[in-house]
Amino acid sequence: MTPETLFQLANPLAMTGWLALALSPFAPRAATLYAGYAVPVVLSVGYAALVLAFWSAAPGGYDSLPNVQALFTHDGIALAGWVHYLAFDLFVGAWIARTARAEGIPHLLVLPCLGLTFWFGPVGFLLFLALRWGLSLRARTPTEA
Secondary structure, eight states, rough: OOOOHHHHHHHHHHHHHHHHHHHHGHHHHHHHIIIIHHHHHHHHHHHHHHHHHHGOOOOOOOSSSSHHHTTTTTHHHHHHHHHHHHHHHHHHHHHHHHHHHHHOOHHHHHHHHHHHHHTTTHHHHHHEEEHHHHHHHHHHHOOOO
16 A cells, blocks of 8 residues: 555544533543554554564654654655654553543533644643643632632
8 A cells, every 4th residue: 555545534533522522421441542542553553564664764863853854754754753643642642631531621612622622732731731730720710719
């Protein structure tokens, strides 16, 4: 299969995981198993296969920014990098959904965190940490009589 074909398979697979997270209040256990484990594992296996298949043919490396840029000029390695993002961002999104559910954080407050994690990875993670922190401060503040 070509990198383009694999790209066309990986994206919708990851999207089904994000959809499961968005709908997770309706089937939390299934969403956790699917989006938190099954899809990231499949993507991780795909990532490992891509690295094994293309690493030796790719230019560049990790020792400088120009070499990293050169590394990602190879279609197979660029795809591996993309699949890496898909797997890890979804895994983090599943952790966010699981943690929010365990801590009683309303899902409507979590959805923006999931959206940002999908689009901008670490930004969504930071927003969720800020949300947790803010809610914990609010819970510790004595209520007025």
